[in-house]
Amino acid sequence: ETGVTQSPTHLIKTRGQQVTLRCSSQSGHNTVSWYQQALGQGPQFIFQYYREEENGRGNFPPRFSGLQFPNYSSELNVNALELDDSALYLCASSWGTGWSRNEQFFGPGTRLTVL
Amino acid sequence: KNEVEQSPQNLTAQEGEFITINCSYSVGISALHWLQQHPGGGIVSLFMLSSGKKKHGRLIATINIQEKHSSLHITASHPRDSAVYICASSSGAGSYQLTFGKGTKLSVIP
Numbered sequence: 001e002t003g004v005t006q007s008p009t010h011l012i013k014t015r016g017q018q019v020t021l022r023c024s025s026q027s028g029h030n031t032v033s034w035y036q037q038a039l040g041q042g043p044q045f046i047f048q049y050y051r052e053e054e055n056g057r058g059n060f061p062p063r064f065s066g067l068q069f070p071n072y073s074s075e076l077n078v079n080a081l082e083l084d085d086s087a088l089y090l091c092a093s094s095w096g097t098g099w100s101r102n103e104q105f106f107g108p109g110t111r112l113t114v115l
Numbered sequence: 116k117n118e119v120e121q122s123p124q125n126l127t128a129q130e131g132e133f134i135t136i137n138c139s140y141s142v143g144i145s146a147l148h149w150l151q152q153h154p155g156g157g158i159v160s161l162f163m164l165s166s167g168k169k170k171h172g173r174l175i176a177t178i179n180i181q182e183k184h185s186s187l188h189i190t191a192s193h194p195r196d197s198a199v200y201i202c203a204s205s206s207g208a209g210s211y212q213l214t215f216g217k218g219t220k221l222s223v224i225p
Contacts, residue, residue, distance in 0.1 A: 037156075042119075042201055042215030056212060088156050103163060109156035 004093050004107035012113045013081050021076045021110045025093030031055070032074040033104060034066060035090040043090055049074055078112075086114045117142040119204055121216035128223050134189040136219045138202035139182075145206055147185045149176050152199040152218065161187070161200075192223045 005024045013019050025032050031050045035043035045058035049068035063079040072093070078085055088111050092104035118141045128134050138147070149161040162169050162176040164185075169176050173192075178185040189196055199218040 040217070042203070042217045043158075043213075044215070045212050048212075058212060090156065090158060092158075103160050105160070106150075106158035111156070 004091060004105050006089075006091055006107040006110050008110060009108065010111045010113075012115065014115050015081055015083060017081050017114075018077065018079045019081060019112060021078075021089050021091075021112070022073065023076070023091035023093075023107055024073045025091075026105050029093035029095050029105070030072050031094045031096060032068055032072065033092045033094070034074070034076050035092070036060075036085075037088040037090060037109075038084075039087070046076070081114045083114050086112060088112075117144070117204060117206060117214045119202060119214050119216040121200075121202055121219050123219060124217065125220045126222070128192050128221070130193060130223055130225050132192050132223075134192050134196075134221065134223075136187045136200050136202075136221070138185045138187070138216055140185075140204045140214075141183065143180075143183075143206065144204040146204070147176075147178050148203045148205070148213065149185075149187050150201045150203060152201060154198075158201070189221075192221075194223045194225050197221055197223050 004026050007022045033048040034046040037043040046060050047057040048055045052068045065077045068074045088109045090109045092106045094104045120139050122137045146165045148163050150158050152158045164178050173190045175188040199220050201218040203213040203215040
């Protein structure tokens with residue numbers, strides 16, 4: 001059984017560019033959640049995908065978008081990058097959508113730096 | 116709006132000491148999570164609890180629903196326990212959204 005993987009591990013972009021981050025969920029999991037963690041802060045929920053549909057969204061602008069594929073892997077896309085988008089981006093997979101019932105397994109994260 | 120506060124922000128302990136990290140939240144929740152984040156970013160879920168107490172090895176988590184407060188205890192601390200410990204709350208049985216605290220950075224010195 002493989003764990004949650006993310007790619008790339010590190011990424012440097014400039015303002016205005018677009019970026020795609022990838023997440024492969026743990027085997028058997030159908031739900032992927034994405035989080036943004038700024039330096040020295042706790043993670044902030046971006047959105048969750050369940051069976052290829054967006055299941056919920058945090059307080060992030062529309063330039064943050066995502067996809068989930070039939071194999072339940074997922075992408076996070078960020079358009080028109082801003083300096084404040086520099087952060088660690090974490091994905092987590094679970095079987096089922098509710099945090100109160102379903103333990104989430106986190107990937108190692110992608111560290112994005114926007115210059 | 117639920118807010119999650121942790122204390123202390125930073126904690127340095129000698130190996131073998133008993134450690135307590137505190138977490139308080141502002142609204143009713145359905146579950147409280149304790150997570151461990153090592154340098155480099157990876158997060159591991161330690162506990163998910165909605166009442167009482169849970170124990171796993173040297174780690175103990177407690178929650179007091181009436182006081183909206185949870186604690187994470189580490190007995191006989193070891194340098195490998197050095198990490199950031201984060202508490203997070205979820206509300207509603209099907210809730211997908213977690214509210215996270217800022218984390219407590221623990222350093223255990225040999």
